[in-house]
Amino acid sequence: MGDVIERIKVICKSEGLTREELVSKTGMNYARWHNLMNNRGVMRPEEIVLTGKAFPEDKHWIVFGEELPEAGQISPESKD
Template structure:
């Protein structure tokens, strides 16, 4: 079954410490917790933040495709 962008974003979020995305106990941190727990959906700003945090996964995040010759891979193929 094909993964959607939200599924790919959740996969990246599982690899990420929420502390890397927001200050602990801040409004943003609570928002990230809600997303990670499935109680909220990603907004564009959060997808952009993940793309900034993981530049090597940007293309995969938005398209589901890899372009290794351009340095764009998925988390499954990181070294």
């Protein structure tokens, strides 16, 4: 799941999101995000679902690391 966290970091960087904004978008706890972003924990399935809902066009890329542009699933690199 470490790759999932790394992809979320890419999204935050590309969109200029602070941790507070990430918390607001996902509804997850600040301390939980702090731990995950500092590689102290593993994302739970329900957290991945919340993150996917917060970033609907990136959700496939977040989980699998691949784009499906024909289904509207892209990565931050494709948005530039």
